Amino acid sequence: MRCRQATRMISESHERPLDLQEKVGLKVHLLICPHCRRFDKNCKTLSRMMKAFKQREKN
Template sequence: MLTCRQATQLLSEKQDRPLLLREQSNLQLHLLVCRSCHHYGKQIKTLSQLSKAFKNFDG
């Protein structure tokens, strides 16, 4: 199973590239059992969406 450090690294990388099937599976398993990383994943997704919206608004 992934450590929290590995999970948060993958969550960050997921914003820039598609994860390999093995990475995605391991990440999903970790997120099912780790509430903190699950919450971090939601936060990073929201920040990414807000950033894209701001770019579109500004540009």
């Protein structure tokens, strides 16, 4: 898996569940690629922030 595919998969994982093959491929890539690991971390932080923000809007 290349970085471009990996980052796309990371983004898509927030929109839809990844299938097993995609999950494994992404996991392996994240093990060997610090750039995508950082991207994954940023995405997770961002998505958490978005969720918290949306929740605050509801209340």
